[in-house]
Amino acid sequence: MIFLNFREYMNKLESTGSITKIKKEISIDVEAAAVLKAAEPTPLLFEKVKGFPDFRVAGNIFSTKISIANYFKITPAQLIPKLTEAIDKRSPPEEIKSPPCQEVIMGTVDLGKLPILKHNKNDGGRYISSAVVVTKDPEFGQNLDFHRAMEYTANKMSTRIIKGRDFYKFLERAGEVEAAYCVGNTPNVLVAAATSVKTGINELEIANALAPTKVTKAKTLDLLIPADCEVVLEGKVFMKERAAEGPFIDLTETYDIVREEPVFEVRKITHRKNPIWQALLPGALEHKVLMGMPREPTIFKSVNEAGVQCIDVNVNPGGSSWLHAIVKIDKKVEEDGKTAIRAAFEGHKSCKHVFVVDKDINIYDPLEVEWAMATRFQADRDLVDIGREPGSSLDPSAEAGTKITNKVGFDLTAPLKTEGKGFAKAEFPKVDLKDYIE
Ligand SMILES: Cc1cc2nc3c(=O)[nH]c(=O)nc-3n(C[C@H](O)[C@H](O)[C@H](O)COP(=O)(O)O)c2cc1C
Incomplete structure (x- = not known):
């Protein structure tokens, strides 16, 4: 090539x-x-x-x-x-x-x-x-x-x-x-x-x-x-x-x-x-993509090594391509989301917030990730507070000098057992608009 x-x-x-x-x-x-x-x-x-x-x-x-x-x-x-x-x-x-x-x-x-x-x-x-x-x-x-x-x-x-x-x-x-x-x-x-x-x-x-x-x-x-x-x-x-x-x-x-x-x-x-x-x-975006992208394989590897099937990782520009990671997993057991959170922090020590989502979520679309948070997340059940640890010196909210920060993970995956409403997004039949709009 x-x-x-x-x-x-x-x-x-x-x-x-x-x-x-x-x-x-x-x-x-x-x-x-x-x-x-x-x-x-x-x-x-x-x-x-x-x-x-x-x-x-x-x-x-x-x-x-x-x-x-x-x-x-x-x-x-x-x-x-x-x-x-x-x-x-x-x-x-x-x-x-x-x-x-x-x-x-x-x-x-x-x-x-x-x-x-x-x-x-x-x-x-x-x-x-x-x-x-x-x-x-x-x-x-x-x-x-x-x-x-x-x-x-x-x-x-x-x-x-x-x-x-x-x-x-x-x-x-x-x-x-x-x-x-x-x-x-x-x-x-x-x-x-x-x-x-x-x-x-x-x-x-x-x-x-x-x-x-x-x-x-x-x-x-x-x-x-x-x-x-x-x-x-x-x-x-x-x-x-x-x-x-x-x-x-x-x-x-x-x-x-x-x-x-x-x-x-x-x-x-x-x-x-x-x-x-x-x-x-x-x-700007070019700085961000170059900085964040090389952290994705280390997070990916760490999550897989922890026994959770990781599908993709986005160290996304909204999180300055450094402080946030969105991790997509194929959830098999209830604990997978939390295990993935802890492993993701191991894979990127400067990260402050980790968001773990199911395989139906597009991790490149912030609206979909927020939707997962809105519909699948309960703070008392799904929040993992890692506590205060050294994070990134780039984060203006970290403690100056020591870079101590409060790391938190959000398990945005749906529970495996549905008790009330379902968690799947309803799909409409797919059509070709060309057949309807001239
Ligand atoms: C666009 C860009 C600019 C960077 N600027 C600096 C910098 O000014 N000083 C610095 O120490 N690291 C800077 N970094 C980060 C490191 O150079 C980079 O993470 C590098 O991989 C560290 O490699 P090492 O593990 O071989 O030391 C920058 C990274 C990127 C992508």
Whole structure:
């Protein structure tokens, strides 16, 4: 099967009319982000970027599960098995020379030459938010992560590295670590980078198992990077040298605070000819789908391992694609709903609310999930209060500093024994409206 790289994919969107082209000159100073937000989830291509005649800017490219599933030529329901298989059956990517991402090597490093967006007027600065960050540790080898980076001089950025991330572990050990921030990637690389797997697993091998992925040697670093991406910023990140990072919008669409974060010193920039800058709106659907989707296989696995047949999981955008999980099960015994709740929390430690539904509920339709709650749920019987535990630091309602939160599960499955009214939704006969409406 043939999978397209980012440029080929953009060309395909253009040729099939599946991307909206913006011909009007756009400013990267808040305006481009505002237009992307207004158009979400429609993919946009800004053809004329004020002050950056050599660049085009694209955004909202993979804002829905459907767009990601389409890229892999599967259905959204096949994403969990696909990702699970790719994590289990990793394979080394092909290394190539003379890669597209190094067609142009910038003479001097000047971040001012890149159309890095300022997303909102309250942001601390211009932010790279779509970069997949390649790093390496002498013991654990290569790793992929996402780390937003805020420009503060012509060659320096402060970059958010949450404690516990593999990159954080590498930095703790070495003090300074070479890093390549790669912009302009397809879902094989994006989704692989967003997975949290055991330290030592090279996520580029997961990317390659998702869709054939080419890698190449970075120009100045001993790192293998995605060869087909659009722009690469090579340099070093320092644990002790720190600079203010933020404010910036996080996954919950609320503002994150200013922190002193590690400095990324950019030492070389390479890019494709006629580069396309991949924008990624913070807190928006694309950020959410990439963040939440890799948690679904871990919840799925955990529920099945607890002995309950899990059919599908949606870490849904309404729950910031992080704090809520909707779990669809094939209920066999009365206790299944509650068992699934406890297992789902094991599969995603940052989750705050779990909703378990029967197999007749469409977990992608919030109205159907609410209907299950309205008709099948009784709080004194079906609520599972896990109690106060560490949850997510992103949740503004969690205890500041400790991230302690009250985790609760809702068993929205119907009781197996019906005593009064039934729980099945009544169906009307199916008709073809074309037979009735001209
Ligand atoms: C779009 C996006 C942006 C992210 N931004 C950051 C970030 O700025 N800092 C961070 O530490 N994690 C960020 N993350 C989360 C991690 O990079 C991600 O969960 C990663 O899988 C952690 O991998 P690891 O287990 O290899 O450390 C982001 C994730 C996504 C999808």
